[in-house]
Amino acid sequence: MTMEKSTYEKPVINKITAGVPSKFGLPVKPKYIAAIDGIAVSALIEKYGSPLFVFSEKTIKTTYADARRAFETRYPKVQFAWSYKTNYLDAICSVFHDEGAWAEVVSGFEFEKALALGVNGSQILFNGPEKSVEDLTLAINHNACIHIDHFDELYLLIELTRKLDKTARVAIRVNMDTGIYPMWDRFGFNYENGEAWNAINRIMLAEKLDLTGLHTHIGTYIMATTAYAVAAAKLANLYMAIHRKFNYWLKYLDLGGGFASKNTLKGSYMPGSETCPSFDEYAEAISNALISSEIPHENLPALFLETGRALIDDAGYLLTTVLANKRLSTGRRSMVIDAGVNLLFTSFWYNLGVYTSNPGSDQVEETTIYGPLCMNIDVVRDAINFPHVKTGDQLVIERVGAYNVTQWMQFITYRPNVVLITSNGNAHVIRRKENLETIKKQESKIEK
Amino acid sequence: MKIIKEIKISDNGFVFNSNTGDSFSLNSTGLELIQLISQEKEIEEIKEVFTTRFDLDELTFEKDFYEFCSLLKLHGIIARESTSEFN
Structure with missing residues (x-):
């Protein structure tokens, strides 16, 4: 008889800081968003790629x-x-x-x-x-x-x-x-x-x-x-x-x-x-x-x-994938995801809600979430209590329906697919992901 | 890698450093790991214990192990190695 293995949770150690107690009281189980209008986040990413804007x-x-x-x-x-x-x-x-x-x-x-x-x-x-x-x-x-x-x-x-x-x-x-x-x-x-x-x-x-x-x-x-x-x-x-x-x-x-x-x-x-x-x-x-x-x-x-x-605002979601977990020089936890300020103009003035797409770990740690751009300003959340996640885990950023898909930038990388889930529960691409052709067709080289 | 003598680890995942007055909390895997480290077991031995007990691959263990150790070092729980050694 083979013994069933226990579920693994990443080992963590957190310093206990005395002083002002958290204004939000005792920690609660972190919220997660597994599906949007009945379609699983994983199914949406599998079909339309990551990152992905989804509207309801x-x-x-x-x-x-x-x-x-x-x-x-x-x-x-x-x-x-x-x-x-x-x-x-x-x-x-x-x-x-x-x-x-x-x-x-x-x-x-x-x-x-x-x-x-x-x-x-x-x-x-x-x-x-x-x-x-x-x-x-x-x-x-x-x-x-x-x-x-x-x-x-x-x-x-x-x-x-x-x-x-x-x-x-x-x-x-x-x-x-x-x-x-x-x-x-x-x-x-x-x-x-x-x-x-x-x-x-x-x-x-x-x-x-x-x-x-x-x-x-x-x-x-x-x-x-x-x-x-x-x-x-x-x-x-x-x-x-x-x-x-x-x-x-x-x-x-x-x-x-x-x-x-x-x-x-x-x-x-x-x-x-x-x-x-x-x-x-x-x-x-x-x-x-x-x-x-x-x-x-x-x-x-x-x-x-x-x-x-x-x-x-409430009707728009951005689905994104974890690229890396990192420790900063101070030991502070940070994370790199595949959607950055190029897609999230509103992250400059909001503390956007970022959630995992599965129940996962109960262990949260204060984290800085960086976007994928090779630019120091690319910070999606400078401080968020976030559960431990692995590379490849899929996350959901909520309330991104306003201004982001108009103020987004084609900067460093392409803009992703945008999908609308209609009232009858079907997903449709309403703006196609850009590619090299999208960009190149606007440009001309000087012929020598 | 050696846990300094001022560190006290309770069975329920509470760590106290009598040198600095700092205290820390561990999750269950963190507690298990620090106990194995305090017994001065080598990484290979600990890896064996973890990959047998948990649904876990070797590379994930290695990644998480070294991250955990760097935090122990940062919090002054394990002694820093000799300064002549580049770390």
Whole structure:
């Protein structure tokens, strides 16, 4: 009879440090993510390679439905516009458009992408400080809502609409003090010093500019819902001032985005999942401010929202593989994985959640997780209590749906496959892994 | 490789260094390994014990063994070798 061998666990020794006890109390069994929407992490990596971005259509739809419910149960007219810069992969945008979201774009490129996806030009909100004559012409011809950022753009539009002999639908972006720091005053016209009011007056005098709404976007990852209440109240004041002076009701107020996702910002004491406001809390603050303003109920404008991060972050995962375990000169544990800051722009400001894909070891040790780049800045987590893993073990990084697949870099290595798991549980490649040809076809050598 | 005399190892995986006042905790394999080292067994002998007892290949054992020893050295649990020797 052969004796069955015991399960091996890597031998570890940890120094016991007296002092401040861990704020998280006694250690719990480390969380692991074995599958995404019913498909095993190992099966996904085997089929599509590592690293691999995986998106869950189910999560996108649930999150979007939650956001809609929160606002639509509190305010009569609500319209979401999908923030392209947050994630402009065609398949992802299409999920939002199929659910009824308009498009919110900030460049000619994004505008063209929305048109190519079949979005009607009149359902595109065109934001941002960079709009060329060509971009604005495209927007005017498609009857888009152009959100004016500065006076130079306003005068350019007056000139262009005269030249084209067409009317442009416009709104202005308003910046304001909502009591939060930093105050974003680089975009739009200021509320407090009267600049926004001057811009509105100039637009109302222009023959071919049709002022349809007001827009603001107070910042990013805003955890104070009261700031949105202040913003909504200030836009409501402008809305009423326009009515009083011009006897004219605007069509919409656009409160922008900036809702926090459940990721944890670096330097935060508590995890984001515990501290971030829910859609209900944002909705309550905004709707309440609009409804309790002096706007008559029958003249309430449509409420536009452009939240991106909070709608997509949770739906994105990055699967990655352990390349090496190392001890630093101080004895500190470190680990190299095959996904780095080239794919995870958000790791510069978040402590991303990294998990094993199997129950594995209960022994955790403070670890630095490095990406694969031969660059000192390539740090995915500078300190995380992590179980011991072996080379080849597969890990899952969660909440990476926002900004990473738009801000990623083709740097040192290729960008990987991106997969969407549809609501019926099937995985589809929605962006193919790059190869040498992808890169080379953009380049030319000088012939000698 | 010798564990310094100020080190006390309890049967439940607690290590105390009376020289510095530092204390350490071990997992079960760590405890087994440090006990074998304290008996001054050679790596080959320890490898035999581990690969027989556990579902473990020789190279993984070797890798983990040397990492464990480097931590023991770092924590001052095993004596540093002569300074003339490059380590």
